[in-house]
Amino acid sequence: MTFGLRKKSYVKEREDKFLSLINENQEKLYKIAYSYVKNKEDALDIVQESVYKAYISYHKIQKAQYEKTWLTRILINTSIDFINKNRKIVSIDMSYIENMSGSSNENLDAKLIVREALDKLTEKQKTIIILRFFEDMKLEEIANILELPISTVKTTLYRTLKEMKIDLKE
Amino acid sequence: MNKNSLFDLKKDYDGIQIPTELNENIQAGIERGRLQMNKDNKNNKHTILKICASFAVALTLVTAGVNMSSSFAKFLQDIPYVGNLVKVLQFNNGKSDGGSITDGTDISGIDSFEEEGYENIIINFSQNDELQENVGAFKVSYNENPYTMTFEIGGARSFSAEENFEKLLDNKYVKDVYKIITLDDSMVRFVIEFNGPVEYKVEERKSPASIIVGLKEDEDYQEKKSYSLRTQSYEYGETLGSLEESLIADYEPRILKDENGLFFVEIGSFATKEEADKQLDELAKSIDTELLVEERTGIEKPQSIVPEITDNNETTTNPESDTDASNESAYSVSISEDGNQYYGKVEILTDGLSIYNDEDKGTVKYDYKNIQLTKSSGENSFVLEIKSDDKNIMITGVYSDFFEELGKYTIVE
Numbered sequence: 001m002t003f004g005l006r007k008k009s010y011v012k013e014r015e016d017k018f019l020s021l022i023n024e025n026q027e028k029l030y031k032i033a034y035s036y037v038k039n040k041e042d043a044l045d046i047v048q049e050s051v052y053k054a055y056i057s058y059h060k061i062q063k064a065q066y067e068k069t070w071l072t073r074i075l076i077n078t079s080i081d082f083i084n085k086n087r088k089i090v091s092i093d094m095s096y097i098e099n100m101s102g103s104s105n106e107n108l109d110a111k112l113i114v115r116e117a118l119d120k121l122t123e124k125q126k127t128i129i130i131l132r133f134f135e136d137m138k139l140e141e142i143a144n145i146l147e148l149p150i151s152t153v154k155t156t157l158y159r160t161l162k163e164m165k166i167d168l169k170e
Numbered sequence: 171m172n173k174n175s176l177f178d179l180k181k182d183y184d185g186i187q188i189p190t191e192l193n194e195n196i197q198a199g200i201e202r203g204r205l206q207m208n209k210d211n212k213n214n215k216h217t218i219l220k221i222c223a224s225f226a227v228a229l230t231l232v233t234a235g236v237n238m239s240s241s242f243a244k245f246l247q248d249i250p251y252v253g254n255l256v257k258v259l260q261f262n263n264g265k266s267d268g269g270s271i272t273d274g275t276d277i278s279g280i281d282s283f284e285e286e287g288y289e290n291i292i293i294n295f296s297q298n299d300e301l302q303e304n305v306g307a308f309k310v311s312y313n314e315n316p317y318t319m320t321f322e323i324g325g326a327r328s329f330s331a332e333e334n335f336e337k338l339l340d341n342k343y344v345k346d347v348y349k350i351i352t353l354d355d356s357m358v359r360f361v362i363e364f365n366g367p368v369e370y371k372v373e374e375r376k377s378p379a380s381i382i383v384g385l386k387e388d389e390d391y392q393e394k395k396s397y398s399l400r401t402q403s404y405e406y407g408e409t410l411g412s413l414e415e416s417l418i419a420d421y422e423p424r425i426l427k428d429e430n431g432l433f434f435v436e437i438g439s440f441a442t443k444e445e446a447d448k449q450l451d452e453l454a455k456s457i458d459t460e461l462l463v464e465e466r467t468g469i470e471k472p473q474s475i476v477p478e479i480t481d482n483n484e485t486t487t488n489p490e491s492d493t494d495a496s497n498e499s500a501y502s503v504s505i506s507e508d509g510n511q512y513y514g515k516v517e518i519l520t521d522g523l524s525i526y527n528d529e530d531k532g533t534v535k536y537d538y539k540n541i542q543l544t545k546s547s548g549e550n551s552f553v554l555e556i557k558s559d560d561k562n563i564m565i566t567g568v569y570s571d572f573f574e575e576l577g578k579y580t581i582v583e
Contacts, residue, residue, distance in 0.1 A: 019200070026196055031186045040189055048195040048202075055203025056210075115179065133176055134183040 018058045021067050022051060028135065029075050035130050036079040036123075046082050050075045069144045072131075076145065080123045117164040125160040128153060251279070251294050251301060252382065253375035261372075264312040268374040268381075269305040273325040274298075277358055280331040282341035288371070288384035289341045291362065293321075293331070301378035308381070310372055313424060315396045315439060315466045317364040319383065320350075320424055326358035343368050343385045345469070350425040350433065353411040361426070365469055367391035393468040396439045397446035399453070402460055403432035403474045405506035405564055410435065413459060430474035430546060430553050432566065437461070474553075476504045476566045477513060500526065503567035516565055518575045523556070525563070538580040545573060545582045554582070 026047070033046040054074050061070060118126060127146065131137045139157070143150045259266040278301075279294030295302040306325035313320070329349060338344045345365040352359045367388040374381060404410045410425065414435045417423045423435045437453065440446040446463040453461060464473060500515040505525065517524040522537040536558060544555040552572060556563040576582055 022196060022200070026192060027188050030188055030192055031183060034186050035183060040191075044189065044191055044195045047192065048199040051196050051199030052202045052206070055200055056206050118179070129176075130183075134180050 014059065017064070018055065021071060022054070025068060025071055029071070032072070032075055032130060032135070033079050035134065036083055036126070042082065042086070046075070046079050049082075050078045053078065066144070069141060073145045073147070076127055080127075083123065121160060121163070125156060125163075128157050129160060129164075132157060251378045251380060252292065253378045253380045256305075256374040256376050259310065259372040259374065261312065265309070266311075266372065267307070267309045268372075269307045269324070271325065272297075272302070272304065272306040273327070273356060275302060275306045275323065275326040276328040277323055277326055277331045280334050280347075281337050282344070285384075288386055289343055290385070291338060291341060291344070291383040293381040293383075295323075295326075295379040303379060304376045305374050305379040305381055310381075311424070312370060313439070314367070314394070315398070316345075316426070316469050316471065317367055318424070318426070319362045319364070319370065320359065321362075321381075322352075322357060322359045324357055327356060329358045329360070338362065341385070343387070346427065348427050351406055351408070351411040351414075353408070353415060359425075361424075363427070367393070367468075394441070395465060395467045396441065397443045398439050398464045398466055398472070399437045399446050399449050400426075400462060400464055400472070401435045401437070402462070402477050403428045403430070403434045403566070404511060405509075406433055407506065407509045407511065409511045416457070416459075426472055428474040429471040430566070432474050432476070432553070434472065434475075436472075474566070501567050501572050503565045506564040506566075507561065516567075518572075518579065520579055523576075525565075543576070543580065543582045 029047050029050060030043055033050075034040070034043040037043050037046065050071075054071055061067060118129065121129065124146070128142055131142045131145065132139070137145075139150055139153050143153045146153065257268060259268055274297050275295050276297065277293060278296040279292070281292050283290050283292065295305060306323055308324060309322040311320050312318070332349060335347045338347045343364050343366065344362060346363040347360065348363075349358070349360045362383075364385070369386040369388045371384040372381065373384070401413055404413070410433050414423050414425060417435060417437055421437050423437050425433055426436055427433055438446075438449060440449065443463065443465070450461055450463055460477060462475060464475075466472060500517040503514060503516050505512055505514050505516075505527070513528045515526040515528070517526070519535070521539075522535050523541070524533055524535045526533045536556060540558055542557040544557070546553045546555075552567055554565045554567075554572075554576075556565065573582060
């Protein structure tokens, strides 16, 4: 079923576009936020804050093709701000641990090691890993989101994987 | 460590459960954004953006389930939610119905928007501050002279959207919208009056429950004169409700608002005066209420015709009458006091108004200094509202020098 509302004014049209953008990306926003903070409440707070920030600055977006990049950037910056402000308090959901319970003991060990390695990364490194491997983004997209040259993203990625002792060739 | 460990983590990432509260938080973010933008715009003396949501939000609610906290309830009135199509109503002689039996419904939202050439009205429903899944059993009918659509919502106990009626006036085809008296407390009825003949389509939608009325100008429609067999005009109240109820078994009455905001029951609408008169004669044998035939065309507002008024001279010659109201300056009026309707007379005194009740023969005097008077007038009659600390009285009478006289002694707003 399609039921696109065509608003009378430009403002309404813009609002529609914004809501579609949020609608399409909301799960992604939540998952990325959750990957940073590892608990539901904080992840929801981050999403809410990001949606708020996005709403009040949406009119500044010039080209529609950059919307997703822009929105993801807001979410990531909001997540990192949140972590920096709440660095001393780490609250991990039980579900985060339960998520792993479906795996065999051997896998569980391996995953725990990767997770530990992931937690030791800087926020920038972690962001690149999340976007590249979990969100399957291209390096170019990541570079746009982080507003960095592709070469820097590439170097950071390989250095990060090396630090995590992950060999992609295997 | 190998690449697979990372892929395992991706599986975990993909499996992150999306909480039902996500919608609520997103809505809250959007609402905060809107408030901020409105504030900014106010500061900049720009037009305030009108809050309006879209299908995108509605779809989100549908796919992720509707589970809202009470803090979210306030949004229900502000944002229209478009559900999934259940059916497009088929009309037969201007009548149709839909929905399924439910109870405890609040008609919580009413709004207007444009889409694909249609000016649409959307009606939303909720229960306990949560959007309702399915529309309650409802009936809808379209009538002419004046052009109206009357909704009857079964299982509805409240109508919080009434506060937002003015939103409908944005719709270019809507002239007025008003609730009508319903003696059944598990039903709410309201009338949307159009400012011309309209082509309409009505959709029932679910998840969340919504009714959408699409409106277009009916350009080909030729206006017709009609003869309305109707009652006199009354205040919104039980008198009107009982009157309608006494007619409902044999007729298909509709309640309409007249030019002065009073209400009447239209028993039927006929193409010729002869037919209407014939029906009037028939009815007069069995009904104890004064009826009349009114000629109307198109959007013409029905006249405010208040119950027959006794001539002043008769009163003065009445030997039993020994009240102040027998005075020549008494005006015969219809009075509505706290929902009770009666006939009587009002006399203008130098220091106050004296109201005589024809039924219990009692007279009550109201000093000008203790009351507030508000006037509204139609073509043929006037309405005077008398407000005191503990009472609210509406007086309706035929147009005369009443206000001219009254103006000599006090101020009428």
